[in-house]
Amino acid sequence: MPATVDGDGRVTAWPTRPHWTGLDLAAALRGVFPAAEVCWADDADLAALAEARAADCADLVYAGVGTGVGGGIVLEGRMLPGPRRGSCELGHVIVDRNGARCDCGRRGCVQAEASGPATLRRAATARGAQVTFEELRDGFAEGAAWAVGAVDAGCDALAAALVGVAELVRPTALVVGGGFAMGIPGYVERVAARTAGLARPGHPPAPVRPALLGGRSSLYGAVLAARDGLGGVGQRHR
Numbered sequence: 566m567p568a569t570v571d572g573d574g575r576v577t578a579w580p581t582r583p584h585w586t587g588l589d590l591a592a593a594l595r596g597v598f599p600a601a602e603v604c605w606a607d608d609a610d611l612a613a614l615a616e617a618r619a620a621d622c623a624d625l626v627y628a629g630v631g632t633g634v635g636g637g638i639v640l641e642g643r644m645l646p647g648p649r650r651g652s653c654e655l656g657h658v659i660v661d662r663n664g665a666r667c668d669c670g671r672r673g674c675v676q677a678e679a680s681g682p683a684t685l686r687r688a689a690t691a692r693g694a695q696v697t698f699e700e701l702r703d704g705f706a707e708g709a710a711w712a713v714g715a716v717d718a719g720c721d722a723l724a725a726a727l728v729g730v731a732e733l734v735r736p737t738a739l740v741v742g743g744g745f746a747m748g749i750p751g752y753v754e755r756v757a758a759r760t761a762g763l764a765r766p767g768h769p770p771a772p773v774r775p776a777l778l779g780g781r782s783s784l785y786g787a788v789l790a791a792r793d794g795l796g797g798v799g800q801r802h803r
Contacts, residue, residue, distance in 0.1 A: 566590065567608045567635065569651065574605065580668035581633065604790060607652030610644045611786025612776070613637025616740045618789060619777045626736045626771075628655055628723060629743035629782070630752075633668075634676040636726075638734055645734075656680070658726045678722035681745035688715035702749050716749065724759035731770050742776025 568579035574591025594603045613627035617639040629635040636655020638645040645653060656676035657669055664673030665683060677683055681698065688696040688704070691711035696704075704712030727739050739760065741753045757773035764770050776782050 566605050567633065570605055574603070578669075580670075606644070606786075606790060607635070607637070608783040608786075609635025609655070610637040610652050611790055612742060612778075612782035613639045613653070613740070613786070614644050614789055615778055615782045615786035616742070616776055617642065619785070620738065620740075622738050624734070624736045625738040625740055626655075626727060626730050626734065627740045627742065627776070627782070628727060628746075629776075630679060630719075630723065630741065630746035631681055631743040632745075634680050634723070635743070636730075638730070638736070640734060640736075655726055655730065658729065660722045660725045660729075664722075675722050675726045679719035679726075684715050684719045684745070687718055688712055691715060698745070698748065705749055705751070716752065717755065720752065720755040720759050724756050724763060727756070727760055727773070728763045728770055732768075736771050739771050739773045740776050741773060742779065742782050744780045747775065747779055 568576045568582070568585055570590055571577050574589060576585050576588045576590055579585045590605065591603055594605075609627060609629045612629055612635070613625065614637065616627050617623065617625050623642045624640050625638075627637040627639075634656035636653045638653045657667070657671070657674045659671065659673045660675055660678060661673035665677040666672055667674035667677035669676075685696050685698065685701060688701050688711055691714055701712050701715065705716050723741070731739060741756055746752045746756075753773065753775040760770050760773050778785050
C-alpha cells in the first residue's frame with residue numbers, strides 16, 4: 566500500500582489520493598477476504614524486500630521512481646524501520662530547500678524533483694509544450710536537450726538522496742526500479758554516474774543497479790510477506 570497506514574489499518578495520509586484518507590483499510594480487506602489473515606506494508610518497503618531476496622543481498626536501499634518516489638531499506642535481511650514504525654519515506658527526503666512544491670506540502674522532496682510527473686513537467690517547461698512519457702523517452706534517447714536536461718535533474722536529486730541514506734545505513738547495493746525509471750533506457754546508469762560523482766574520499770558509495778524484478782518488485786514483495794509473515798515487519802489483523 567503506497568499510502569501511510571497506521572497500526573490499526575486506517576489510511577492517515579495519501580497526498581496524491583486525499584479522498585482515501587480515513588479509510589479503514591483493514592476492515593475493507595477483511596470484508597473482501599473474511600476467511601484470510603490481513604497484513605499490509607508500504608509497497609516500496611516490500612519491493613526492497615523482494616529485490617534483496619532476488620539478489621541474495623542482505624543489505625540494500627531501494628528507490629522506486631514512478632508517479633511518486635518510494636523507497637525501502639533492508640538491513641540484515643529485514644525491512645526498516647520495523648514493526649509499527651511506518652515506512653521508509655525516501656521520496657520525502659528533502660534535497661533542495663528551495664525546490665518544487667511536493668504533494669506533501671513541503672518543498673524540495675525527492676518526489677517533487679525526480680518522480681515521473683515532476684520530470685515530465687520540467688521537460689514541458691523546457692520544450693514549451695506538453696510532453697508525454699513516450700516523447701520524453703524518445704527525446705532522451707535522441708539526445709534532445711529538453712529531455713536530457715529534465716531527466717538529468719531528476720537523476721541528480723535521486724542520487725543525492727541515495728548517497729545521503731547510504732551514509733547512514735551503509736548498504737551493499739543501491740537499487741533503482743519503478744515504472745518510470747525502468748521505462749527510460751539509460752536512466753539507472755545516469756543515476757549510478759551521479760552517485761559515483763558524489764563520493765567522498767575513502768567512502769565510495771555502494772554500486773547502483775537496476776531492479777532485478779523490474780516493475781513487479783512490490784508484487785513479489787507482497788507474496789513474500791504473505792508467505793513468510795513479513796518477517797516481523799508490518800501489521801496483521803484477523
